[in-house]
Amino acid sequence: MKLIFSPIRAEGALTLVRSGDILTINGEPFDFAPLPPGATLPRTAVACPWIAGDVTRDAAGDLTVPLLLPHGAGAAEDARFPASLTLTADGPVPLPPHATEKEGTA
Numbered sequence: 001m002k003l004i005f006s007p008i009r010a011e012g013a014l015t016l017v018r019s020g021d022i023l024t025i026n027g028e029p030f031d032f033a034p035l036p037p038g039a040t041l042p043r044t045a046v047a048c049p050w051i052a053g054d055v056t057r058d059a060a061g062d063l064t065v066p067l068l069l070p071h072g073a074g075a076a077e078d079a080r081f082p083a084s085l086t087l088t089a090d091g092p093v094p095l096p097p098h099a100t101e102k103e104g105t106a
Contacts, residue, residue, distance in 0.1 A: 001063045003093070005082035006052045010070035014050060016093035023065060025050050037061050072099025 017024040021033040025048055032055060035041050041055040053066035071079040079096035
């Protein structure tokens with residue numbers, strides 16, 4: 001599973017956990033197993049505000065899920081300019097911190 005992030009300045013952090021083709025986003029599971037190879041699931045078909053675009057499964061069977069990645073005002077560069085992640089194992093997904101301790105200072 002590949003996660004592509006679009007950073008957004010927003011309150012509240014994001015938590016992700018992968019279990020096979022199920023991606024749990026802030027405690028709510030989204031099962032992408034029914035998506036066949038070569039198919040696209042439109043953004044509008046997924047009732048999740050964190051999904052940032054169409055979810056796709058390529059011909060090889062690999063999923064790509066675009067997500068919004070919220071960050072605070074004092075967030076580090078890796079949160080403001082996040083790299084894509086390719087997940088090879090199940091479990092919690094490591095994400096950059098929402099903000100640094102400098103958040104809220106001038």
